[in-house]
Amino acid sequence: MTVQAWSILGAVxxxxxxxxxxxxxxxxxxASAMEAIARQPEAGGTISRxxxxxxxxxxxxxxxxLVIALVLLFANPFAH
Amino acid sequence: xxxxxVETPLFHLGPVPIAGSVLTSFAITAVLGxxxxxxxxxxxxxxxxxxxxxxxxVSVVDDQVRDVLRRDPAPYTPLVGTLFIYLxxxxxxxxVPMLHSPTARLETTMALALIVFFSxxxxxxxxxxxxxxLRHFIEPSPLIAPIHILSEATRTFALMMRxxxxxxxxxxVLAIVVSLAGLLVPIPVMAFGLFVxxxxxxxxxxxxxxxxxxxxxxxxxxxxxxxx
Numbered sequence: 001m002t003v004q005a006w007s008i009l010g011a012v013x014x015x016x017x018x019x020x021x022x023x024x025x026x027x028x029x030x031a032s033a034m035e036a037i038a039r040q041p042e043a044g045g046t047i048s049r050x051x052x053x054x055x056x057x058x059x060x061x062x063x064x065x066l067v068i069a070l071v072l073l074f075a076n077p078f079a080h
Numbered sequence: 081x082x083x084x085x086v087e088t089p090l091f092h093l094g095p096v097p098i099a100g101s102v103l104t105s106f107a108i109t110a111v112l113g114x115x116x117x118x119x120x121x122x123x124x125x126x127x128x129x130x131x132x133x134x135x136x137x138v139s140v141v142d143d144q145v146r147d148v149l150r151r152d153p154a155p156y157t158p159l160v161g162t163l164f165i166y167l168x169x170x171x172x173x174x175x176v177p178m179l180h181s182p183t184a185r186l187e188t189t190m191a192l193a194l195i196v197f198f199s200x201x202x203x204x205x206x207x208x209x210x211x212x213x214l215r216h217f218i219e220p221s222p223l224i225a226p227i228h229i230l231s232e233a234t235r236t237f238a239l240m241m242r243x244x245x246x247x248x249x250x251x252x253v254l255a256i257v258v259s260l261a262g263l264l265v266p267i268p269v270m271a272f273g274l275f276v277x278x279x280x281x282x283x284x285x286x287x288x289x290x291x292x293x294x295x296x297x298x299x300x301x302x303x304x305x306x307x308x
Contacts (some may be wrong), residue, residue, distance in 0.1 A: 051145070053290060056283045060238040063245035074086070 003079045011069035025058045042047025087185055104184040108169050108253035137165075141285075148286065149293045152296025155294060159199055163192065164285040171247055175270060181277075184248040186240075197232070198290045204295030213295065239287060246280050 001009075033051040037044045088089035089097030111178045117136050127135060142163040167183065174181045182188040203214040217228045250273045 019094055035113055045147070049119065049144075052283055053219055053281075056242060056287060057238075063238070063241050066245050066249060 003076070007072040007076050007079060011072045014065045014069045014072070018068075019062055022058050022062040025053055027052055029058065087187065097189075099187075101180065101182040101185040101188060104173065105136055105170065105188055106273065108166065108173065108182070112166060112169065137161075139153075144286070144291055148289045149296070151296075156203070159195075159292070160285050160289050163288055166282055167192075167243075167281035167284055168278060171281055172274055174251065174273060174277075181251070183243055184251050186244060189240045189244040191258050192243070192284070193236045196239060196291060197236045199288070200232075200237075200291050200295045203292045207296040216295075233263055235291065239284065243284055246276055250276055 030052060033047055036047050040047075087101060087251065089099050090103070091098055110181075119130060123131060132215055138161065141164060142153045142157050147157050149156065170183045170188070173179050173211055174184075183192075185233040204216075208216075217225050228233070253271065254266060254269055257269050
């Protein structure tokens, strides 16, 4: 296979497997936040703000995978 | 398909290439700046309807900053509020025909992340002095210093890439949906894009506040004021 074909395969694998971990992590975080808000509705503001910041941190991992995929597709250093 | 990471210049102004996203960004800045200027002329103690609306926006940002930092929000609201309002407009301008979000381009988000990066130093040094601020790099142990420096670099990079990835990938998804299914299907996707833009603007502003807050208070919190 050519470098281009391998790059496309690499991009697919990066996004595929890179999305699994953050998806589970975000699910766990949101479930815990829901439980916490149900138990203590008056702390909802603080909990949801912390949740958003945490989700952004988790999401960064998936974004890194997207960046790797985009670099492979559009800015590949090995394909000419 | 053209690369989303490369910007083609529209024209050259002397040696400086000017791209479409730069023009959009400047236009947004000019409109927001002019409207802020004219909305804050002739402020009255008994506010008019417009003044009340503007005060509502400012007080919402003030409350968020106060909740996060636990201190007087006055020095931090200009930075956070400007980032927030600019990002809302820049992320949502995709719905205007012929215009593209400047935040879907690497240069704009890099500039915004660098603004946050340098404001962290500005506020940290202003609050603790140069020595006091630099001391937090070697706490609790000088061995930690490389990790501190690495974390400052990667979090700036993550700030840049988070905004870029969300806005740009939404544009890509929208392009794919439009090419697959005509007229009616993309509209809910576009509405979802507005929501994504709002959430990303909020997250960017809150993260900027958190980073600035971490730089401002360098001494470890006592047991009474542990952040919840």
